[in-house]
Amino acid sequence: MVEELSAGILEARAVSMSFSGLRVLSDVSLGLAEGDILGLIGPNGAGKTTLVNVLSGFTKPGNGEVRVDGRPVEAGDPAAFVRAGVVRTFQNVRLFSRLSVRENILAAVLARGVARRAAAERTEQLMEALDLTRFAEAEARSIPYGDERRVGIARALAGKPRFLLLDEPAAGLNGAENEALIALIARLPRDFGCGILLIEHNMQVVMALCSRLHVLDGGRTIAVGAADEVRFDPNVIRAYLGRAGEGRLAALG
Template structure:
């Protein structure tokens, strides 16, 4: 259903009508409609910052919308507390598993039923039944805080089921699971739908999982619905491809990719010897394996991009190279030397600067003071090379105009220029850029990428992590495609920009899949 109906849903649906949410002037959701019917599996997808978790929070009573209504079975629930939503038939899991660590698995699952109003004795019996049904009965008496990560996620699912939900909302249930565990999840969600008859809404970055499991797909971008339909329709929708890949998307002509992303470097360019060599890099966040033995290299003077879907491990790669997160295995070699064990501040002095995702200026300090802070690790407190400062201000003239202004008063695009300029004042041989286009207007993105192209042409070595695949492919010399913590495709960016195989590497499904081509979920 797409038409609004006086703020009501149809019988036996979970619904949202005209839902908008704003956080301090930032639009998280704008006029979103959604319906979930019993027995339906609905995938909610979209790039970073699309508003997916905010919408789930609205649908479960954790976030009150600024405008619009939510409800169940024509009954409006807007503004009611989360426990009312639970007792009306809502169950959910969270991105971060939230078990009571000091309680047993059985106690955690039992609480899901008690919270719904089930008597203790009956709740405990039902909790055991659910654990047995999910093949978790052997861990019933295990203290939850001792569980490995994958088992924690299964117990969270069991607890949600103990509340007898009519509608089950799963927020990134496959995050951190390996391939075999993700396949088990697909089969289990299909079994849940068949056994309990509940509607299931699933947020998930694993596109192959979503497309194989869901009956319908609802796509958000910047808080707005841009597409709804079957998995095959979502795969073929140019707006969905644009939201994830930017511009026309790989598979378009090279001229189109160039127009969307910026000017490509002259074909005669040849990089110098490897400045960075990553070998078999594995990074874990507790029990979650974020990078799974990846290897890549960057030659001197080269601009290399790393692209991939949400949750692929791209930011983790930059954090590992910068010395902020430690590798669990593998090597990071910079200028021939292993960086293992070097603190982040030493790595900056050695010539690697990171521009992190989200900008992170010092808002109360002036532009000048922010720039001085960038030079400090390499030259000492307050000691800025005047020639380097003049060069940076010539590259970013808006910063010269705003030199005495507080950084917190700059626009998003001006702040992005500031953090790049600040990193350059450390005189890096290798510049790491994490999502420089995130949250910027198209014209500002054009400006930032023009600056990056000029830096590239001047010989700056750059590792670029970027959500906008078109722009990354157009500006870089080579590209690595990262998915689920592993490199699945690499090559010259000019070649990948017109390679139909890119879609399958990026999303996990083939380009322009025909209607009905989505794989069926594994049998329970």
């Protein structure tokens, strides 16, 4: 089940995946358009991480394929996905802890094959856009956790991706950090022109950012569509929160 979208699309088409005989994805199709923010949600074990691994080339699916603009991307090849404009972050921020924030971002830009002067300019632009300039000379290990997340996003944006997959960016953040993260992610499509796939357990963050939701449960798609509709779907509420919490998702506004 996937909505019909316009040109400029990252698609999973009928993706299935098994590990040691256990089916973790079953015929999942998903579409993300440039400029959109799509929320990928579901309970633990729903298959979200596996799907993101497939969408970013870190896992080769058993069946199905991933396409960008209708053209297949070589499965299981992260470099091919980067060349196609698909970049991801990880749940655990992977920074060079003893390098400065500027050096962390510069290294990511240089890794894209950008010339040194242009890379330095791009680094300054990214630090300014993500409100990191004040930490430019600080070692990455010394900055607040929420700002570590920002550095991780800046590094992912180094190659000017068309599609950015954010894997639980709000994990471990406090209330104020969540609000700052929401404000940042909300302007990424406008400022950088990329589509965002947001994989997140924090439903307040999801509902604040996502106009569309794709819901997995047990490796299957159980709902996809407008957030204001999907959040009231009984199957979604039962799968994601359990019967005892049916009122919690609907109460978010």
